[in-house]
Amino acid sequence: MTGRPTTPRGRRERPAKPALTREGIVAAAVAVLRAEGLDKVTMRRLAQELDTGPASLYVYVRNTAELHAAVLDELLGTVGTEPSDGDPREELERVLMAYTTMLMEHPSLARSALTARPSGPHYLNLIETLLGLLDACGVAPARAAWGVDLLLQFATATAAEHAGRDTSSPAEGGEEWDALAHALRTASDRTHPHIAAQAGSLLSGGPGQRMSWGLRALINGIERTALPD
Amino acid sequence: MTGRPTTPRGRRERPAKPALTREGIVAAAVAVLRAEGLDKVTMRRLAQELDTGPASLYVYVRNTAELHAAVLDELLGTVGTEPSDGDPREELERVLMAYTTMLMEHPSLARSALTARPSGPHYLNLIETLLGLLDACGVAPARAAWGVDLLLQFATATAAEHAGRDTSSPAEGGEEWDALAHALRTASDRTHPHIAAQAGSLLSGGPGQRMSWGLRALINGIERTALPD
DNA sequence: ACCTGAACACCGTTCAAGT
DNA sequence: ACCTGAACACCGTTCAAGT
Numbered sequence: 001m002t003g004r005p006t007t008p009r010g011r012r013e014r015p016a017k018p019a020l021t022r023e024g025i026v027a028a029a030v031a032v033l034r035a036e037g038l039d040k041v042t043m044r045r046l047a048q049e050l051d052t053g054p055a056s057l058y059v060y061v062r063n064t065a066e067l068h069a070a071v072l073d074e075l076l077g078t079v080g081t082e083p084s085d086g087d088p089r090e091e092l093e094r095v096l097m098a099y100t101t102m103l104m105e106h107p108s109l110a111r112s113a114l115t116a117r118p119s120g121p122h123y124l125n126l127i128e129t130l131l132g133l134l135d136a137c138g139v140a141p142a143r144a145a146w147g148v149d150l151l152l153q154f155a156t157a158t159a160a161e162h163a164g165r166d167t168s169s170p171a172e173g174g175e176e177w178d179a180l181a182h183a184l185r186t187a188s189d190r191t192h193p194h195i196a197a198q199a200g201s202l203l204s205g206g207p208g209q210r211m212s213w214g215l216r217a218l219i220n221g222i223e224r225t226a227l228p229d
Numbered sequence: 230m231t232g233r234p235t236t237p238r239g240r241r242e243r244p245a246k247p248a249l250t251r252e253g254i255v256a257a258a259v260a261v262l263r264a265e266g267l268d269k270v271t272m273r274r275l276a277q278e279l280d281t282g283p284a285s286l287y288v289y290v291r292n293t294a295e296l297h298a299a300v301l302d303e304l305l306g307t308v309g310t311e312p313s314d315g316d317p318r319e320e321l322e323r324v325l326m327a328y329t330t331m332l333m334e335h336p337s338l339a340r341s342a343l344t345a346r347p348s349g350p351h352y353l354n355l356i357e358t359l360l361g362l363l364d365a366c367g368v369a370p371a372r373a374a375w376g377v378d379l380l381l382q383f384a385t386a387t388a389a390e391h392a393g394r395d396t397s398s399p400a401e402g403g404e405e406w407d408a409l410a411h412a413l414r415t416a417s418d419r420t421h422p423h424i425a426a427q428a429g430s431l432l433s434g435g436p437g438q439r440m441s442w443g444l445r446a447l448i449n450g451i452e453r454t455a456l457p458d
Numbered sequence: 459a460c461c462t463g464a465a466c467a468c469c470g471t472t473c474a475a476g477t
Numbered sequence: 478a479c480c481t482g483a484a485c486a487c488c489g490t491t492c493a494a495g496t
């Protein structure tokens with residue numbers, strides 16, 4: 001019974017408890033996010049994963065919100081931002097759809113992103129890309145600058161709305177939404193004539209159609225609306 | 230030492246532990262929200278407030294998210310929805326500003342609202358009002374129906390973005406935002422030419438101006454963008 | 459049916475102490 | 478400087494048992 005000494009010289013037994021770094025923490029966070037969702041990405045859980053105590057993480061990360069923002073910037077690396085040669089409007093739609101699709105796989109991360117915006121390199125690249133595309137669409141630069149905010153907010157919020165619906169709790173979020181759908185469908189045309197008349201339209205369209213229409217409406221609005229002096 | 234009998238007959242000693250009802254729970258939740266913010270509106274805290282155990286609340290409320298949605302619908306009662314005679318565009322802006330302003334006093338509630346939409350009477354009234362105003366602006370009914378979603382999402386998300394900044398933690402959220410502002414200001418014009426050129430515009434404007442411009446852009450976009458067939 | 463105590467399985471963050 | 482154990486002050490939700 002000599003096997004498996006508890007303090008071996010060999011470096012291969014375990015990854016040998018890698019030194020704690022911000023990158024290591026973020027990488028572990030991304031792994032836990034992919035495997036089990038954002039609400040397992042907690043200080044305590046990460047500490048456990050990295051074989052230390054939660055207090056140690058606070059040397060590298062200010063708080064949970066900052067950690068989530070760093071995770072999002074990391075995932076943003078997935079969203080392609082290579083320049084393209086096609087119609088800039090279509091490209092704009094494509095990039096924002098890609099961003100939204102990525103966030104929809106982690107809707108609770110989208111929720112975080114609304115409050116704690118990332119400021120990492122990938123997020124900057126995304127902003128740069130969007131400004132370039134709006135410019136290519138002929139939108140005045142100052143409008144484009146404010147417009148980027150609007151577009152990113154729309155994409156983020158759209159993804160955030162799906163939190164609770166998809167991954168973690170298939171029941172919960174769905175029921176809230178059903179409650180609203182039911183209320184709209186059964187609204188009295190005496191007290192709520194417009195709702196009663198438009199119930200069909202209010203509930204029509206899939207998420208993709210809504211998103212796509214919303215983006216086009218936003219872009220149309222941005223290029224036509226003058227900034228305040 | 231006879232004072233303060235522990236089981237008095239008089240009904241005035243305390244409010245006599247009012248019977249548990251959904252309304253009572255929501256009312257207590259609103260009170261706690263006003264006094265101490267949403268993150269004190271917890272099942273445990275409410276139970277304590279109502280002189281019972283947390284388990285008892287689950288008879289009337291499915292979970293915390295549903296409770297928060299009910300609280301929001303309650304607060305929506307504050308947002309005036311009386312018909313007006315002025316310019317419908319201005320009125321539209323006024324109503325949505327009022328909605329946003331209300332939510333900004335409780336930004337974390339806005340965050341909840343993005344996921345768990347209310348479906349109570351006050352929310353329905355708001356939708357009805359918005360549909361009416363878009364109609365008065367001459368927007369085609371089906372576009373108005375999809376547009377209401379866009380407008381409410383924008384207003385809610387704008388309020389939600391301020392969570393963490395204002396009430397609870399004056400430091401935290403501000404620092405995240407500063408990080409982005411700093412990154413934009415110092416972006417290299419070699420790698421990020423558009424950002425470098427537009428840094429001023431990207432960071433200009435107060436929340437009120439941004440909100441107002443965003444609403445106008447949205448309305449312009451909504452009335453000009455055809456629905457998919 | 460309604461209500462409850464107690465338990466299960468967690469959280470974020472801080473701080474004094476160690477190395 | 479970096480790292481840690483332990484503590485403080487909480488959470489949501491469920492369940493078996495009572496009335």
